[in-house]
Amino acid sequence: MQTKISTPILSYMKQLESEGITNIEELSDYLYEHYLRQVDLGLYSNGRYTLTGSDSTATVASTLVNSGEECILWCINHYLGLNRNQNVIDKVCLAVREFGTGSGTSAMSGGMSIIHKRVEDKLQHLIGKEGVLLFPTGFTTNLGCLSALPGKHDLIIFDRESHASIIDGVKLSGNKWMTFKHNNVGDLESKLNKYQDKYENIFVVIESAYSMSGDLAPLREIVALKQKYKFFIYVDEAHTFGIYGKNGSGYCSHLGLVDDVDFIAATLSKATSSIGGFVAMKSKYIPLLHWRASTYTFQACLTPGDATAILASLEEIEQNPQLIELLHEKNQYMRRCLTSLGFDLGTSQSPIIPVFIPDVEKLMAFNKELYARGIFSVSIVYPGVKPHEGRIRFILSVAHTKEQIDTTVNALYELGLKYGVIAHAMTA
Incomplete structure (x- = not known):
C-alpha cells in the first residue's frame, strides 16, 4: 500500500477502508507502520x-x-489563563482537603455536593435562564442533551462544521437529521421552509464560535427565523462562554438573545480552566434530562476540586473584567x-x-x-x-x-x- 508519508492517519485509514482493508488486525498493522514513519520524520504532532x-x-x-x-x-x-491563577489553585486545594478527591457516583445516585449546587446556581444567575444542569464534561453535555431532548417525531438540523459531541449526540438520538451549509442562513431557511410541516418539532443546533475555523455564528439572523418558523434553537457556547458578555456570560448574552435561545450549553474546560459542562434552559426540561440523558444519569459527578475551580474562575472573571x-x-x-x-x-x-x-x-x-x-x-x-x-x-x-x-x-x-x-x- 503506497501513500505519501505526510498523509494524516485518519485520511490514510479512510483510504485503506475504501480499498477493502477493514479487518482490525490488518488495518492496525498498516496504520501503525504509517504512524512510525511519521514519528521518525517528526511529522506526527499528535504524539x-x-x-x-x-x-x-x-x-x-x-x-x-x-x-x-x-x-x-x-x-x-485556557483563554483567560486561569488554570495558573493562584487564587483558583488555592481554593481548589482547600476544597480537596475538605471534600476529598472524587464524588464517587453520579448526581442521581447521591454524588452531588453543595459545591456542585453552587456551580449550578452561579451559572443560572450569570446566564439568566430558569434552570441549569451540570454535566461531568462538555462533550457529554451535548451527547446527553441532544440524544435526549428531541422526540421520536422530531427533526434535527445542525451546522455542518459542528463539533463531534453534537454529531454523536444527534446520531444517538435516533432521529432524522440533516446539516446546513456552515453559517449559511439561507440554506438553513430553505430546509426549515421545506420541512416545517413534516415533523412535530425541529431542533436547530449551532455553535456560537466554531473551533476549527474560529468564526462566529450569525446568531441574530438565525434567531430572527423563529419569527417565521417554529423551531427550538440549541447553541453550544464552548468557545464563547467566559470571554463574551458581561462577566463572561457568553455570546448569546453579549447579543441580548438569551430569552430567544431555548438551550444554551457550554463546556467548563476552557475559559473557566476546569472540566465539565452545563445546559441552561427553562426549568421544566430538567426532569426530562434527569431521566433521559444517560450521560447525566449514569456518569459520575465532577470532582469537588474541579467544581471549585469553576466557581473560583467565575469569581476571577467577575472581579477582573x-x-x-x-x-x-x-x-x-x-x-x-x-x-x-x-x-x-x-x-x-x-x-x-x-x-x-x-x-x-x-x-x-x-x-x-x-x-x-x-x-x-x-x-x-x-x-x-x-x-x-x-x-x-x-x-x-x-x-x-x-x-x-x-x-x-x-x-x-x-x-x-x-x-x-x-x-x-x-x-x-
Whole structure:
C-alpha cells in the first residue's frame, strides 16, 4: 500500500477502508507502520505531550523521545489563563482537603455536593435562564442533551462544521437529521421552509464560535427565523462562554438573545480552566434530562476540586473584567499582524486564529519547522476539515505576552515566505 508519508492517519485509514482493508488486525498493522514513519520524520504532532502542564509556554516532548523542547504553546483553550491563577489553585486545594478527591457516583445516585449546587446556581444567575444542569464534561453535555431532548417525531438540523459531541449526540438520538451549509442562513431557511410541516418539532443546533475555523455564528439572523418558523434553537457556547458578555456570560448574552435561545450549553474546560459542562434552559426540561440523558444519569459527578475551580474562575472573571478586554485586544493585535503579512485567516473572528495552508505536504513541513523553532500547535487536516482546508490553529490566551505573539508572527512570516504560503516579503 503506497501513500505519501505526510498523509494524516485518519485520511490514510479512510483510504485503506475504501480499498477493502477493514479487518482490525490488518488495518492496525498498516496504520501503525504509517504512524512510525511519521514519528521518525517528526511529522506526527499528535504524539507530543507537555512535561510541565499547559501555560503560554510548556516543555513539549514526544511519545518516543525522553527529552522535551521549551515551546510557546498555541493549542490550549485556557483563554483567560486561569488554570495558573493562584487564587483558583488555592481554593481548589482547600476544597480537596475538605471534600476529598472524587464524588464517587453520579448526581442521581447521591454524588452531588453543595459545591456542585453552587456551580449550578452561579451559572443560572450569570446566564439568566430558569434552570441549569451540570454535566461531568462538555462533550457529554451535548451527547446527553441532544440524544435526549428531541422526540421520536422530531427533526434535527445542525451546522455542518459542528463539533463531534453534537454529531454523536444527534446520531444517538435516533432521529432524522440533516446539516446546513456552515453559517449559511439561507440554506438553513430553505430546509426549515421545506420541512416545517413534516415533523412535530425541529431542533436547530449551532455553535456560537466554531473551533476549527474560529468564526462566529450569525446568531441574530438565525434567531430572527423563529419569527417565521417554529423551531427550538440549541447553541453550544464552548468557545464563547467566559470571554463574551458581561462577566463572561457568553455570546448569546453579549447579543441580548438569551430569552430567544431555548438551550444554551457550554463546556467548563476552557475559559473557566476546569472540566465539565452545563445546559441552561427553562426549568421544566430538567426532569426530562434527569431521566433521559444517560450521560447525566449514569456518569459520575465532577470532582469537588474541579467544581471549585469553576466557581473560583467565575469569581476571577467577575472581579477582573480586564481579563476579557485584554484577551480581545491581543486577538486583534495578532490578527492585524498576520493579515498585514498576507496570511489567510478565513472568516475567523474569535481568539481561535487559523492560518490556512491548503497543501498538506507544506502544512506538515511548516508545522515541523515551527516546532523546531519552539512554537507548538497542531495541524488540522482532513477529515477534521475539508481536504483542501488544512490549517494550523493558534489559540490565544491572556497569558500569551506581546513578545510571544511577535516571536510567533515572525516565525510564521519567515516560514510563510519559504513555503510560498504568503506571496511577497514585507516592504519597509
